[in-house]
Amino acid sequence: MSGSTDLIAAIATPQGSGAVSIIRLSGPGLLEALAKILVIHTDLEFHPRSLILGHIRGENGQIIDEVLAVYFPGPNSFTGEDCAEIQGHAGAVVPRLVLAAILEAGARLARPGEFTQRAFLNNRLSLDQAEAVAELVAAQSQSEAVLANRQLAGALKERVNPIAERLISLAASLTVILDFDEPWDANSQLNLTQNLAALRQDLAALLALRREGRIFREGLRIVLAGPPNAGKSSLFNALLGLDRALVSPRPGTTRDYLEASVSWAGVKVELVDTAGLWPESTDELDQLSQDRARAQMGQADLIVWLRDLSAPNPSPPPQEAQESGIPILAVWAKADLIAEPAPNSLAISAKTGQGLAQLKDEAIKLLGLNFDQPPDLVPNFRHQKALEKTSQLVNAAVKALEEGEPPDIITLEIVDALETLGQITGRVMTEDLLTEVFSNFCLGK
Ligand SMILES: Nc1nc2c(ncn2[C@@H]2O[C@H](COP(=O)(O)OP(=O)(O)OP(=O)(O)O)[C@@H](O)[C@H]2O)c(=O)[nH]1
Ligand SMILES: [Mg+2]
Incomplete structure (x- = not known):
């Protein structure tokens, strides 16, 4: 045992609207503190590990909430100490009043992570297991x-x-x-x-x-990049299934980069839409937005490089991206505009959805990930x-x-x-x- 000398308490559920709010307690003096504020029907007995209906008495003996309470005696509890949970009504006021009553009865407010820290210090969890709770x-x-x-x-x-x-x-x-x-x-x-x-x-x-x-643990960052008007924002929207980014026939529509998360087979994928790369432009704003696009490309797990199949002379990815070692998936966009098959790379259309499933498959393959057999450690x-x-x-x-x-x-x-x-x-x-x-x-x- 760590030999904690104080009783801690905290609201364990998110603040705000909801149905139920849970307040947790752990430490010595738990039953004594509960006895001061938890009013139980005289016919009932408070047994370990079983819920009991009761009321919480606040200042001046006023009843402030009807609750269900449960008590876990140490050392076989989450923290290894005597623990309790009080399930009361949620909302902006009631949980705070209940907490205030508990603090008045002798507990102090827990620090973030303190319950799990006590579990670790009392050998209930190893440090990596404690981390897993937060994760x-x-x-x-x-x-x-x-x-x-x-x-x-x-x-x-x-x-x-x-x-x-x-x-x-x-x-x-x-x-x-x-x-x-x-x-x-x-x-x-x-x-x-x-x-x-x-x-x-x-x-x-x-x-x-x-x-x-x-x-699998931290998610995947895929940056959509390419020349202006290649169809990056359209692809971003199509992959999200949401009309999130501005799309227009005018080159230079996207300035700041946009981020949004999707799930591919249960794995978090952060998609990033960037400004078109247009090295010949001398406009200052164009340059600034391209700097951001390049910076994003540098932080990608995978770059999807779009080229407009209907445009002449599509440009290759910038040298720095090619030399970075970050995998690049080159894709022809707007395939619906052209009848002939695309020259030796994947053709997609944000408009018709053609090739989007292959794009996911190719991306996963290029990253060497086996989504069918995700690692278990x-x-x-x-x-x-x-x-x-x-x-x-x-x-x-x-x-x-x-x-x-x-x-x-x-x-x-x-x-x-x-x-x-x-x-x-x-x-x-x-x-x-x-x-x-x-x-x-x-x-x-
Ligand atoms: N037919 C067709 N048009 C498309 C497709 N994808 C994009 N477009 C059109 O191409 C134009 C440019 O699309 P955007 O998605 O804005 O291209 P972008 O690469 O984000 O452009 P910038 O942000 O300016 O760099 C718009 O007029 C789109 O409607 C497609 O798959 N098929
Ligand atoms: Mg765009």
Whole structure:
């Protein structure tokens, strides 16, 4: 137990209109505080984990809400402490009055993420599982929600903990060599080399999951670009199924870029419509809007480069985009205007919808994504950094071994690797790490 000394409370549901509002409480003195404000019918008894109907008494003994309350005794609760939830009526006033009554009865307002932080500090969740709680709440697509749920269930920790155990056993065996003068011979060195190589592979496999699955976790950014009037805004609208962007036959219609999200097979896709690229224009506004378009192209996961099939001499994507390594899908637009098949690339029409399904397929293929078999584990950016650093330290241990360094030097690298890896699950925990993880939470979580 973390030994929290105070009772915390917060409104856990969004503020505003709705049917029900939930207020959460956790910590010592919970039942005493509830007894001051929760009025229950004399025939009823407040049993753990079952809902009870009651009233909340506010200032001057006035009844301020009719509620359902539930109580979860620690340590088998979400936070590991005594917890309760009070389900009352939502709205602008009532939840605040109920909260005020609870605070008056001895609780203090919880900080954002404090319930989950207590769950972590009481060993109910590892740090990556606690992060998954925030990620689940913030999920904007089905794939993000699925991945967050897997992480919450322990999918990452189950992969990371065995690696940590092996680092511990390597450090332990080196300590035995050091402390008890066990032989440090070719055999034990070969053994260590093999073990470190296997660890390196496991770390690499986790990093590969991040590379391959990042888009399922964070979504995909597709920038529509091309010369003026190519039909970018029309395609943007067609893919959204919404008349969102201005379309006109005048070149230079789009100035600022526009963003909108769609879901492709449960994956969040952020579409970006940009101003046409028109290098020869000397107009200042044209130049400014093209700068924005270029900047957007630089941040894309994929650029869809449109060319007007009915226009003469379509221009190629700018050199910088071609050299950026960002995949470019070249597409002929306005296919409905031309009878002949398009020369060697996909032809689409925003007007008739021709080729839009192929455009999605080609985009997914070009990105190397397998939407039929999405990954079930994807480390986040923080995990990636820790995995990379751990790999470097394991590499350093390998190098020290190859250079004939003594076992104590190698042990130092292994212990550092273990501490770095431990940041993922919170086995190794610092104040900064706690702040980093829990600052992203919302109130009541
Ligand atoms: N026939 C036909 N016309 C299209 C199609 N797509 C766009 N257009 C027309 O082409 C013109 C330019 O379309 P926009 O979507 O505004 O093109 P844009 O690339 O966004 O243009 P800028 O924002 O000015 O760079 C408009 O008159 C559209 O109606 C299409 O698929 N078929
Ligand atoms: Mg446009």
